[in-house]
Amino acid sequence: MMTPRERFIKALRREPIQGHVPHFELVMFLTMEAIGRIHPLHRDYSQWYQMSAAERRLHLVDMAKAYIETAEKYHHSAIFVHPNPGPNGEMPDDIESTRAILETIRELSGDKFFLMIHGDPTYPIPTGDTMMEFSTMMYEEPEKIHDGTKRKVEFAQKLCDEMHRHPGLLDGWALCSDYCFNVNPFYSRDMFAEFVQPYLKEILDYYRANGYYSIKHTDGNVMPILDMIVDCGPDAVHSLDPQGGVDLAEAKRLYGDRVCLIGNVNCGLMQTGTEEELVEDVRRALRQGMPGYGYIFSTSNCAFTGLELKRYELMNRIWWEEGIYQ
Numbered sequence: 001m002m003t004p005r006e007r008f009i010k011a012l013r014r015e016p017i018q019g020h021v022p023h024f025e026l027v028m029f030l031t032m033e034a035i036g037r038i039h040p041l042h043r044d045y046s047q048w049y050q051m052s053a054a055e056r057r058l059h060l061v062d063m064a065k066a067y068i069e070t071a072e073k074y075h076h077s078a079i080f081v082h083p084n085p086g087p088n089g090e091m092p093d094d095i096e097s098t099r100a101i102l103e104t105i106r107e108l109s110g111d112k113f114f115l116m117i118h119g120d121p122t123y124p125i126p127t128g129d130t131m132m133e134f135s136t137m138m139y140e141e142p143e144k145i146h147d148g149t150k151r152k153v154e155f156a157q158k159l160c161d162e163m164h165r166h167p168g169l170l171d172g173w174a175l176c177s178d179y180c181f182n183v184n185p186f187y188s189r190d191m192f193a194e195f196v197q198p199y200l201k202e203i204l205d206y207y208r209a210n211g212y213y214s215i216k217h218t219d220g221n222v223m224p225i226l227d228m229i230v231d232c233g234p235d236a237v238h239s240l241d242p243q244g245g246v247d248l249a250e251a252k253r254l255y256g257d258r259v260c261l262i263g264n265v266n267c268g269l270m271q272t273g274t275e276e277e278l279v280e281d282v283r284r285a286l287r288q289g290m291p292g293y294g295y296i297f298s299t300s301n302c303a304f305t306g307l308e309l310k311r312y313e314l315m316n317r318i319w320w321e322e323g324i325y326q
Contacts, residue, residue: 002017004071004075004078004113004114007077011295013235020324021289021323023074023319024114025074025298026217026239026301026302027080028070028302035070037062038066040063040082041084060100063104064108067105080117081105084101095158106169115172116173117173119160119173119203122177123149123195145195153203160210161210173215174215174238179222180219180244182245183220183244184224185220187225214235215234215237216232216234216238217237219239221245223245223246223250227254230258230259236262242264252292261296262297270311275314279318283318297319297323
């Protein structure tokens with residue numbers, strides 16, 4: 001009997017499997033309602049460095065249980081670990097606490113789950129406050145963007161080296177810089193080729209050389225640059241956003257022999273659609289993603305704060321009952 005972790009890896013490798021299609025979520029924020037624990041990213045650890053060793057240990061165990069109990073309840077094969085302390089949405093800047101939470105999860109769950117952390121050094125879409133400045137810089141001072149990305153790559157490599165010194169803690173990396181709006185990518189193809197692609201390929205090659213898998217995430221309409229992302233060599237692409245017009249069947253036709261595909265259940269329907277519309281969308285994603293293997297089931301983003309838990313559990317139930325290879 002394969003473990004969930006082993007099944008997840010086989011899916012990343014696009015190898016045949018039997019039984020359930022592997023399932024995970026980039027983030028499952030509904031932990032308080034689902035299991036009675038605060039999600040690690042919703043906790044304020046501003047006083048972490050003032051805590052005693054005993055206090056830190058208690059927090060680490062509680063965070064680890066939040067991840068493990070969520071994965072067990074919803075039959076997730078993998079856990080995307082968000083170290084806290086550590087800046088939300090960026091690479092962890094506290095390597096010691098990052099290692100500590102991974103060690104605690106492994107201590108409590110063994111090798112049952114595939115564990116990943118964030119490790120994307122490329123620049124995402126800038127915020128509204130910085131978009132004009134960043135866009136101008138691409139034309140007038142491109143060397144500043146290159147220099148900044150190189151520093152981020154160096155840090156990602158440093159973090160990878162540290163994880164590699166502790167075999168068995170980590171299985172892979174989730175690269176979570178978003179490049180796309182719903183209508184089109186922020187970067188033109190020429191800009192992507194200059195400012196993103198070389199660094200994305202460099203870090204993916206580095207992770208693979210150190211024995212890790214990698215999942216590249218971006219929301220929105222990724223289709224105009226999906227070939228460029230696949231050329232960089234990730235093991236999987238997430239989230240194949242239908243709200244950005246991404247057709248899973250077409251992505252499967254174009255790239256299913258080169259990369260594992262993850263996601264595509266419409267998060268908009270989970271929030272505002274009818275139950276019938278959500279059920280049909282889950283079935284559509286399974287119908288389009290499962291043939292030929294190399295598919296991992298998930299939402300097209302995450303189980304976000306404010307989503308009704310019953311909607312997530314409906315999605316999860318349909319997958320559990322119908323997302324099965326014979």
